[in-house]
Amino acid sequence: MLIRRADDLRSSDTTPESLYLNRRDFLAAAGLLGAGLVAGFAPRDAGAMQEPQAVGKPFGLQPDDKPTPWKDVTGYNNFYEFGTGKEDPAEYAKGFVPRPWTVQVDGLVAKSGQYQLEDFLKPSAVEDRIYRHRCVEAWSMVIPWRGIPLADVLKRAQPSSQAKFVEFTTLYDPKRMPGQRSGVLPWPYVEGLRLDEAMHPLTLLATGVYGRDLPNQNGAPLRLVVPWKYGFKGIKSIVRIRLVDKQPRNTWNEANPQEYGFYSNVNPEVDHPRWSQAKERRIGEFLRRPTLMFNGYKDQVASLYAGMDLRKNF
Numbered sequence: 001m002l003i004r005r006a007d008d009l010r011s012s013d014t015t016p017e018s019l020y021l022n023r024r025d026f027l028a029a030a031g032l033l034g035a036g037l038v039a040g041f042a043p044r045d046a047g048a049m050q051e052p053q054a055v056g057k058p059f060g061l062q063p064d065d066k067p068t069p070w071k072d073v074t075g076y077n078n079f080y081e082f083g084t085g086k087e088d089p090a091e092y093a094k095g096f097v098p099r100p101w102t103v104q105v106d107g108l109v110a111k112s113g114q115y116q117l118e119d120f121l122k123p124s125a126v127e128d129r130i131y132r133h134r135c136v137e138a139w140s141m142v143i144p145w146r147g148i149p150l151a152d153v154l155k156r157a158q159p160s161s162q163a164k165f166v167e168f169t170t171l172y173d174p175k176r177m178p179g180q181r182s183g184v185l186p187w188p189y190v191e192g193l194r195l196d197e198a199m200h201p202l203t204l205l206a207t208g209v210y211g212r213d214l215p216n217q218n219g220a221p222l223r224l225v226v227p228w229k230y231g232f233k234g235i236k237s238i239v240r241i242r243l244v245d246k247q248p249r250n251t252w253n254e255a256n257p258q259e260y261g262f263y264s265n266v267n268p269e270v271d272h273p274r275w276s277q278a279k280e281r282r283i284g285e286f287l288r289r290p291t292l293m294f295n296g297y298k299d300q301v302a303s304l305y306a307g308m309d310l311r312k313n314f
Contacts, residue, residue, distance in 0.1 A: 052210040054144040056128030059202065060227065060296040061142065067130060068141035070210050072283045077217050078135065079236055080185055081170065081177035089217035092178055098220040098237070107167070107243035110158035117221050121207065123156070124148040128211065129204065131227040133234075134266045134295045140280045145225055146208030151199045159195065159243050166198040167191075167248035168224060169240040177237075185255055191224065191235040192248035192262065196304055202227055202297065205238075228297040230264045261314035265305070266295035270314050 054067040079089035082096075103120070106112035126148055133141045154166070172188035174180040180187045197203065204225040207214055214220040219236025226233050232252050242248075252260035259273055268278045268291035279288040294301050305313075 052212060054130065055211045056130045056144045056146070058130040060132060060300065061130060062292075062296065065132065065142045067144055067210075068283055073141060073143055073209060074215050074217060076283060078231060079179075079217060079219065081179045081189065081237070082217065083179050084184060088179075090215075093216035093220075096176055096216040096220070098214075098216065101221050101239075103222065103238060104240045105153065105157050105242075106240075108160040108163040108245060109243050110160065111156065117207070120148060120153055120205070120222075124152045126207070127204075131202075131204075131225060132292075132295050132297075133225075133227065133231060134280060134291070135231040136260070136264070136272060136277075138272075138275060138277060138280050138291075140282050142282075144210050145204060145206045146211060146214075147204040147206035147225065149201060150203045150205050150224070151201065153205060153241065154195075154198060154243070157241075157243070162245045163243040164195055165244050165247055166193050166195060167240075167242045167244055168193075168235045168238050169242070170235055171237045171239045185251055189235060189251045190248065191233055191250045193226065193233075194247075194304075195243070197226065200301065200304070202300060228265060228294040228301045230266060232260065233264050263305075263310075263313050265310065265314075266291065267293060267310055267314070269293075270311055 051070050058065075075090050076086045077089040078086070079093070082089040082092040099117075101117040103115050103117070104113075105115060126146060128144060128146050130142060130144045133143045150166075168191045170189035171177065172180060174187075193203070206219070206223050206225045207221060209215065209218055214223065219234070222238045223236040224234050224238065233250075247262060250260075250262055253262055266277075271277050277291055280291045281288050292298070
């Protein structure tokens with residue numbers, strides 16, 4: 001598979017998201033996906049098709065928001081460490097072993113250290129939450145996540161008064177993550193939040209989905225979920241959490257600052273340079289629906305950005 005650096009890509013080099021989804025949804029509407037009559041869309045084995053029960057408290061959902069099927073949540077992903085295609089992560093992450101797993105927590109904290117994943121879980125109340133998930137390419141899902149509030153982890157580390165931001169880093173291991181052998185992005189993947197965003201009750205360190213341990217293709221064993229932001233902020237396979245006093249870089253902003261900002265709040269009034277963000281297509285649905293400000297979490301998070309120019313700070 002040929003993978004080029006992000007700054008070498010042209011909009012014509014990729015299939016427009018709308019065309020891909022239109023084809024997929026047309027086939028679904030025609031009943032062809034379920035019947036397995038189209039080459040490349042044959043159903044998987046019966047075990048893989050079993051639908052686990054969606055559990056959790058719904059947060060910010062609309063009356064018609066239904067959990068996206070398990071097969072789509074785990075089969076249609078952005079995880080460039082395992083390839084740039086939406087179905088690549090499920091294919092190329094099969095052999096990835098996410099245990100044991102160590103996370104370094106350091107920076108401007110009183111209690112830095114290396115923690116096993118189990119160290120995070122034991123003192124914390126693991127929660128099941130159903131969140132809306134909105135990707136920058138104008139597609140969306142409703143996902144039942146399982147995890148721990150990021151604030152619980154940060155409070156245990158005791159941030160200093162100088163800490164203003166939180167920086168997250170993904171595992172860098174090209175042998176285990178074949179996508180990192182390419183130059184499509186500057187590796188390792190890095191993301192960041194303002195400290196008040198990180199401490200917000202909605203911000204989750206996810207360890208599972210649909211009541212099960214997080215699948216490899218979804219960011220096992222630990223990923224960030226910030227439901228009012230575009231999906232690329234949800235950094236996966238986290239190995240370091242560092243508190244800092246200055247805004248950290250984030251990978252997509254570094255690769256293409258004209259298209260990807262630091263804040264990346266879902267905002268129907270701020271378009272991506274190559275497509276509108278005013279509407280979104282829910283995976284599995286044929287028609288588009290209006291994009292909600294802050295992805296439907298305006299009442300909970302708008303106060304974080306009071307007085308800010310959300311077009312400038314996109």
